[in-house]
Amino acid sequence: MTSMNSPELGTRARNESVILEAAERVFACHGYRGASVQAIAEAAGLPKSNVLYYVGSKRKLYVTLLERMMARWNAMLDDIGEDDDPGEVLEGFIRSKMRLTRQHPQGSRLFAAEVLQGAPFLQEYLHGELREWVRARARVFERWSEKGLMDPVDPVWLIFLIWSATQHYADFEAQILGITDQAALGESDYRAITDFLCHVILKGCGVRPSSDVDSERHYQVIQGKETT
Amino acid sequence: MTSMNSPELGTRARNESVILEAAERVFACHGYRGASVQAIAEAAGLPKSNVLYYVGSKRKLYVTLLERMMARWNAMLDDIGEDDDPGEVLEGFIRSKMRLTRQHPQGSRLFAAEVLQGAPFLQEYLHGELREWVRARARVFERWSEKGLMDPVDPVWLIFLIWSATQHYADFEAQILGITDQAALGESDYRAITDFLCHVILKGCGVRPSSDVDSERHYQVIQGKETT
């Protein structure tokens, strides 16, 4: 069992990781029903039988991928309290979410496809963990509003705004590339977009930017970089 | 051919409309590959053969639906010039897009599913018409920035922000309903969300609200309505 096939990885671990990555791509592209085990196998460069040998079934594979994505999401979250600085918290949220989208675009799309079909596999998560997380954050935002630290906007809609604005750059990548006529979004694009979102959203709900950031400088970066 | 089967509608027109509506639901839910003609037929309450008799093939049906959605989108757009009022234009755009999302949620999801799989059927549209539309608007936004009517934000990212924030309420409806624990988004929810988006985005990029709107009143609506 301890061969030297691949550096530091047993056969099982190596193949499973290849399969998971391939499956994430295919599921993200075509959804659960639209993805075939055959297509996943070809993307992984393995025979179909071998894929099923490792993952058991199409359904198990899909659930595994969803759980992995939810784990990434959960790992990104940190708790906040009403004594934290609103600007820092909001900006941190935007940047974290954008980083997640950037680092796992296929996973983001997988999640989007799952929600598009009505989230049949994620009902429990949405009504449970995630709902509580949103509620908790919403309460803090409301306290900030009462204290005059931000405009009295509905905190839930604000969270969804941040979610959608960041998620968009993974899910609709094809549209963005088509319209901007690019082959791919580079690191500088992501930096510019993130700065843009931080500026508009913080200013838009009346939050003072956290002190370590000179928001005027962001304009320069955005303007000097990519205005097509 | 002129029977009295159904009020003001020939057999063909009536059946085609039933099929299109059913197909939009199924394609939106499961994507192109994941949708089966059988499932569409069942949703339409017709035998599979009958569906194919009217629409020819699965592919033609899908293309028809995409074209219908693009036509709706194009019908929504009005031209703008640099002499128009930025606040009016931006708010008009947000409200139009939100209305489109509200009136055609299945169509919006269909579009999302198409883009998720890389927009294979929409390459031409994205690189052509839509790209020119975005460019034209971006130029106007830039002129406004130069005139000091708005912050010097990247106009393309601004358009995508509006697109994503509005699109989200169709595509991720399942997530929103799950988190907010509702059965459906009502008319009042959509009004509140639209007002919220107008407030944050206009303020966020430094645009003075158009005069006929008292933006302070929007807070009241938002706050008084739904704060969970």
Added chain:
DNA sequence: TGTCGATATGACCATTCGGTCAACTCTGTT
């Protein structure tokens, strides 16, 4: 009544679907 084009649909086809299974190879241990 007979005719004709539009409508309707079950039977059928080749292909692909998810999944099973038996047979096989490979590798490390005895």
Added chain:
DNA sequence: AACAGAGTTGACCGAATGGTCATATCGACA
């Protein structure tokens, strides 16, 4: 060399896939 267990894979299964076609029914006009 013999064995064991993990890894590998082609053959195969019943069901579902998109699509065709022959046949049957319908309503309008002669």
